[in-house]
Amino acid sequence: MQKQRYLIAVVSLLLVASCATPQKTVYFVENTPQNPHVQVDNIEPIKELKILPKDILAINVSTISSISTDVATSGVDPAAIFNNAGTNYSIAPSGGGGAGGGGGAGGGATNKGFLVDELGYIDYPMIGKLKVSGLTLREIKELLARRLEAYVKEPVVEASIINFTITILGEISSPGTIISPNQKISILDAIAAAGDIPITGRKDNVLIIRETEGKREYARLNLNSKDVFQSPYFYLKQNDVIYVEPGRVKRQENNDFLRFYLPTATTLISAGLTFYSISRLTSTK
Numbered sequence: 001m002q003k004q005r006y007l008i009a010v011v012s013l014l015l016v017a018s019c020a021t022p023q024k025t026v027y028f029v030e031n032t033p034q035n036p037h038v039q040v041d042n043i044e045p046i047k048e049l050k051i052l053p054k055d056i057l058a059i060n061v062s063t064i065s066s067i068s069t070d071v072a073t074s075g076v077d078p079a080a081i082f083n084n085a086g087t088n089y090s091i092a093p094s095g096g097g098g099a100g101g102g103g104g105a106g107g108g109a110t111n112k113g114f115l116v117d118e119l120g121y122i123d124y125p126m127i128g129k130l131k132v133s134g135l136t137l138r139e140i141k142e143l144l145a146r147r148l149e150a151y152v153k154e155p156v157v158e159a160s161i162i163n164f165t166i167t168i169l170g171e172i173s174s175p176g177t178i179i180s181p182n183q184k185i186s187i188l189d190a191i192a193a194a195g196d197i198p199i200t201g202r203k204d205n206v207l208i209i210r211e212t213e214g215k216r217e218y219a220r221l222n223l224n225s226k227d228v229f230q231s232p233y234f235y236l237k238q239n240d241v242i243y244v245e246p247g248r249v250k251r252q253e254n255n256d257f258l259r260f261y262l263p264t265a266t267t268l269i270s271a272g273l274t275f276y277s278i279s280r281l282t283s284t285k
Helices: 002-018 078-083 136-146 187-193 226-230 248-253 256-283
Strands: 056-065 088-089 108-115 121-124 129-130 155-161 165-170 176-179 204-213 216-223 240-244
Touching: 056 078, 056 136, 108 121, 108 240, 129 136, 136 155, 248 256
Parallel strands: 165 240
Antiparallel strands: 056 108, 056 155, 088 108, 121 129, 165 176, 204 216, 204 240
């Protein structure tokens, strides 16, 4: 009877060793107390984005007053002239799709816009070359409103970046380009728009690549920690690149030795040990 129990224990141990149940990963598991109390953190105000070269600006001009007396005789609304200017751009997402911190999907439609050149200028009607690089959208709207007062009474200017794109690569459900229509997108928004990180991806070492003023920055975020909300890279900027590193399980799947030879060797060893155990029990009867 004791020998039979020994045999059952050996076989059960081999079966348990050969079967591993995958564990699901979760976000924000570090530094999180397990209690029912609500934790409140102070939120730093989001810094206004600054325009960079290669951004494409959509600019709309309107007015609540009549057109200026200087152009009244022409019978043409100057605001319409400005709004019909610009180049047609079609910015469509690939893979990840649209996102935007509660903004909905973006991309696909054709919009008129002004490309910021390498020196940071746009070529705007009637005004000519206008330096916009390094300015915020609010500053650009105020600058244009002042410059357009010579042509439109009480101009109201709206501006936005129509190619505010984020690229997400690596171990993600749907890698590709994400467009944020409202220029406000966090790392969590981008990951959600790309279909989330599967169990084979690492949440504790997400790489952000950012180009700013001729420099390339590399930052790593740990999405297992709530401290990620305090990171200056939590909210993304235009043209940021996100790379999700594959986890140990995924790297093992890509290793030919671990995929093909190790399982065979493990099976042979397990079979040998089982045969040896059975032989020992049989020979001692």
